[in-house]
Amino acid sequence: MIKFLYGTAWKEAETARLALLALEQGFRGIDTANQRKHYHEAGVGEAVARAIERGLVAREELFLQTKFTFLGGQDQRLPYDPQAPIARQVEQSFASSLVHLGTDYLDSYVLHGPSQRVGLGADDWAAWRAMEGIHASGSAKVLGISNVSREQLEQLCQQAKVQPRFVQNRCYASRGWDRAVREFCKANDITYQGFSLLTANREVLVHPAVEKLAQRYQRTTSQIVFRFACDIGMLPLTGTTNAAHMQADLSIFDFQLDPAEVALLESIAG
Structure with missing residues (x-):
């Protein structure tokens, strides 16, 4: 997959x-x-x-x-x-x-x-x-x-x-990361693909809690958002034009946020 x-x-x-x-x-x-x-x-x-x-x-x-x-x-x-x-x-x-x-x-x-x-x-x-x-x-x-x-x-x-x-x-953080649709997908064996995870959520990328997680894991805030997306069951999309960013995006699978951190990011969404 x-x-x-x-x-x-x-x-x-x-x-x-x-x-x-x-x-x-x-x-x-x-x-x-x-x-x-x-x-x-x-x-x-x-x-x-x-x-x-x-x-x-x-x-x-x-x-x-x-x-x-x-x-x-x-x-x-x-x-x-x-x-x-x-x-x-x-x-x-x-x-x-x-x-x-x-x-x-x-x-x-x-x-x-x-x-x-x-x-x-x-x-x-x-x-x-x-x-x-x-x-x-x-x-x-x-x-x-x-x-x-x-x-x-x-x-x-x-x-x-x-x-x-x-x-x-x-997928907008301000709308609960599209929670209603995601919940239906999860209950019905549908994979949710999230796009504009960064461009639609610029305020999340500079949020102190996200910056703190980036420091803890020695990652960028973009990597934290993509890792969060995976941890809540999304298949993320990226449209970056930068080779280094492509590599960084694909490197998110060697760490995982703990449940409390996932919940924190979901709460930031409001």
């Missing part, structure tokens, strides 16, 4: 270089999306191809995750026909992702957020049923959903034929 994901959003022309750098530093899980507005999926595929060519990694050692994004989240560079039914859009986007990533299967295929703020609508179910068909074909090992509320996740799990294995949400 992958313990850390490298996120590739907002890297544009640097995507291939940075994804390859992440693989060189030891990352084996890469998250992307077929959403050219914020991701360059083909750049990830270029990095993967280079890494495999060089013998750095084999495809079966990688965890490749991408997403289907509804029209409202896209710009004009669409991976599907906008006039096609939603199910067909999913199929077209998935086929495009396989080409971009140079693979014949994906380890995880994620719905990049529901089409509406409250509940799940007809488009969401059309997309999920199409994704279930892709899963049944063996082309996507597991399915997931991102940017989702607990109420939406509960509804999905109640009616889905194929249960989501992953949830990926932006």
Whole structure:
């Protein structure tokens, strides 16, 4: 099981270089999306191809995750026909992702957020049923959903034929580190992927208690936050562009916070 994901959003022309750098530093899980507005999926595929060519990694050692994004989240560079039914859009986007990533299967295929703020609508179910068909074909090992509320996740799990294995949400300390969604995930064997753990929580990184823990463990405050995320059951994402930071992120697995320290960090969140 992958313990850390490298996120590739907002890297544009640097995507291939940075994804390859992440693989060189030891990352084996890469998250992307077929959403050219914020991701360059083909750049990830270029990095993967280079890494495999060089013998750095084999495809079966990688965890490749991408997403289907509804029209409202896209710009004009669409991976599907906008006039096609939603199910067909999913199929077209998935086929495009396989080409971009140079693979014949994906380890995880994620719905990049529901089409509406409250509940799940007809488009969401059309997309999920199409994704279930892709899963049944063996082309996507597991399915997931991102940017989702607990109420939406509960509804999905109640009616889905194929249960989501992953949830990926932006995780704010000020909201209890997305406690409600995480608790549901824990109770239903769903892995919670947390992103923006640093950028959404800058106040935590400079909190005296976190700085004290960093001193105690001789780590950075960023490492403390990532270790905390793992200790409460998250699969964290990092999008750092710095090789030293990549190495530091991957080095959090040789120490662990004690339960009282975990509780302290949860209480800082309020």
